[in-house]
Amino acid sequence: MSTKYIFVTGGVVSSLGKGITAAALGRLLKSRGLKVANQKLDPYINVDPGKMSPLQHGEVFVTDDGAETDLDLGHYERFTDESLTRSSSVTSGKVYWQVLNRERQGDFMGGTVQVIPHITNEIKDIIMRVGKEKDMDVVITEIGGTVGDIEGLPFLEAIRQMKWEVGQENVLYIHVTLLPYLKMAGEIKTKPTQHSVKELRSIGIQPDILVCRTEYAISQSVKDKLALFCNVKPGAVVQNIDAATLYQVPRLMQEEGLDSLVCKMLGLPDAPADMDDWYAMVDRFLALKEKVTIGLVGKYVDLHDAYLSVAEALTHAGIAKDVAVDIKWIDSGELTGENVSAQLKGLQGIIVPAAFGERGSEGMIQAAHYARVNGIPYFGIGMGLQAAAIEFARNVLFLEGANSTEFDENTAHPVVYSPEGAVDEAGLADSMRLGAYECRLASGTQIAKLYGTDKISERHRNRYEINTAYCEEFNKAGFIPVGIEPKTCMVEAMELEGHPFYIGVLFQPEFKSRPNRAHPLFAGFVEAAKAKKA
Structure with a gap:
């Protein structure tokens, strides 16, 4: 079976929960026996979030292979229980850095380097690399930002091209939008979603499924209106209502039939989802x-x-x-x-x-x-x-x-220090100790008893x-x-x-x-x- 690619875009406003939607869908598809990987494309120019302020970007999530990534990768890993890699986190800065390095090395034989095709080709290669790394059945790629942002255009152009490059039967577009409720009018308004879809279609992408964030349940008549005006199939409008906990979202998405709809549209086996353990965990939490x-x-x-x-x-x-x-x-x-x-x-x-x-x-x-x-x-x-x-x-x-x-x-007692040569003159550089390292635990200690073993591997981000x-x-x-790291003590x-x-x-x-x-x-x-x- 060819790898299937699902692209999750967002419209109207930011912070709608595209990452949670992508993570929840990943969990549902994995529960059907499919091999699923998640990925995040971010349009900012920083090479990675490692040197960005937590006040601007939130935490820096670290993968086993030492990538400093967006916090959405944490959601992906927690929901799908899959360890991701540096290929799962891509920024505009990383893409341009790679393309410019190739240009400096003469890889383009003196040709003019342009956004199309060079930048978009690099983006497509990175997307497809995730599927090839572990022979995935499905790759779910979230596009950061909001449709209409100028910095996100190369990513949107790349995923537009993907449909024709890997076959339209292997690509699915999900658009996450907001349905605001106007209290004075007592109505859920669909116009912002209509305009967001229009913006997406203007660059050549027709969404297959709409996932609508809402505070109140959406009536069938509202769903039918959105399907008609946004040119999606009847039944392809899914509500994503506010939940008591984000771990409820897979259940809410399944009740809306999102996973069955995705499998049908992509020709995936419509096997029953085994979510019993997950739902039991959510019920315990709520109780x-x-x-x-x-x-x-x-x-x-x-x-x-x-x-x-x-x-x-x-x-x-x-x-x-x-x-x-x-x-x-x-x-x-x-x-x-x-x-x-x-x-x-x-x-x-x-x-x-x-x-x-x-x-x-x-x-x-x-x-x-x-x-x-x-x-x-x-x-x-x-x-x-x-x-x-x-x-x-x-x-x-x-x-x-x-x-x-x-x-x-100049402390007289440097009980915490950085070994000589580990930090550059600015105190930063790439001296950070990143990714998974082995650790040996002393037997009989409290920490060894908690782990139940004396040999562990954990992720680091320290100098x-x-x-x-x-x-x-x-x-x-x-x-x-x-606990001692065996190679360096x-x-x-x-x-x-x-x-x-x-x-x-x-x-x-x-x-x-x-x-x-x-x-x-x-x-x-x-x-x-x-x-x-x-």
């Missing part, structure tokens, strides 16, 4: 009554998307442990020794996620101290581990001024690490290095003896958590928080 409150101490708490995978991993752990997790968002930049008790009082757990830069670092150190001395479950990720190490060095080892060289280059010159002092005082994880749960890791385990298979560290952390409340 949760007991609650624990976890304090998330971070630098970007005004934008929750900056910690999207952490928040979702906590939700997954709550489902696994039959408890609803209520996150209290705490700005580390405003946390001080004077207000830390008032800010963190009443929490059943404290988590400090990954971050870069000095701003807010002292607040994270205060949070680690408060959790340590008050017996509150603490989970430090990346900088969360570094904050715990600095706090312990200052207050238990009595190393005055202990710090990270990221915050104080700074624990200075092994201080490991002996840490070990003697009870803050033990329990880098400290990957530490845990505090005699504490209910005080674990810090250099890697970012949230990237591998799944809604129906919580990550063991998050599950252990939430279980400890539940016990703390009891």
Whole structure:
């Protein structure tokens, strides 16, 4: 069977949930026994989101092969339970970079390099590469931005050409739009969707299916009107109504018949979807009554998307442990020794996620101290581990001024540092440690018991690490290095003896958590928080 290509575009406004629609459809098709891969095309000129502000772009999701990607790839992986690759995240910057490098190398034999065909050909090659990498049955590609954005035109032109290049029977276009409800008129309005489809058709793409985001159920008469005016088949208008949780979306899409419609249009086997486990997980989540409150101490708490995978991993752990997790968002930049008790009082757990830069670092150190001395479950990720190490060095080892060289280059006690040569003059470059690395866990430790093994692989996005010159002092005082990267002997994880749960890791385990298979560290952390409340 030829690989089938599904393209998901968006219209009217941004942030409609194209990524969730693409992820939900991927889950439904996979449950029918199909091999499915998701992909995101983003029109911004940045080569990747790695150096973009979380306040603008949300979190940077990292794949096993070390790609820094858009946060939608996290949705794709969580829904389909498939590990994606760098080919699954494409930006205009990456496309132009590759084409210009080929031009510099003379690959075009002195010919004029143009958007069509050179840029569009590169985009098509990247799209088809995803299907070829693992011999996929279906590739679902989300086009970032909104139809009508000038920067998205090369991507739209490329997917227009795809229909004729791989065969129109192998390509399907899904357009996600908004149906606004005007309260004063008491009506759902279809005109914005009609105009969005007109814009799409003006560049040669006729959508096959409309997925309409709405706050209220759409009547059949509204669906029939949209089908007529937007030139789609009757029955090809699907409502995507607001849900209590994003994990409900596959069920809502299936109830609308989206997966059956896609299979019929693409000539895919219309086998029954096996979604029982997924729906049972959603039902458990919606039925949760007991609650624990976890304090998330971070630098970007005004934008929750900056910690999207952490928040979702906590939700997954709550489902696994039959408890609803209520996150209290705490700005580390405003946390001080004077207000830390008032800010963190009443929490059943404290988590400090990954971050870069000095701003807010002292607040994270205060949070680690408060959790340590008050017996509150603490989970430090990346900088969360570094904050715990600095706090312990200052207050238990009595190393005055202990710090990270990221915050104080001249610290007398660099308990956190970057090995010589690992950071360029600007402190940035491509020195980041990215992707999956192996880690060996000390047997009999709390972290090894949670994993159920002493050999793990986790994804990283870090530049700074624990200075092994201080490991002996840490070990003697009870803050033990329990996870080691075997090739470099880098400290990957530490845990505090005699504490209910005080674990810090250099890697970012949230990237591998799944809604129906919580990550063991998050599950252990939430279980400890539940016990703390009891």
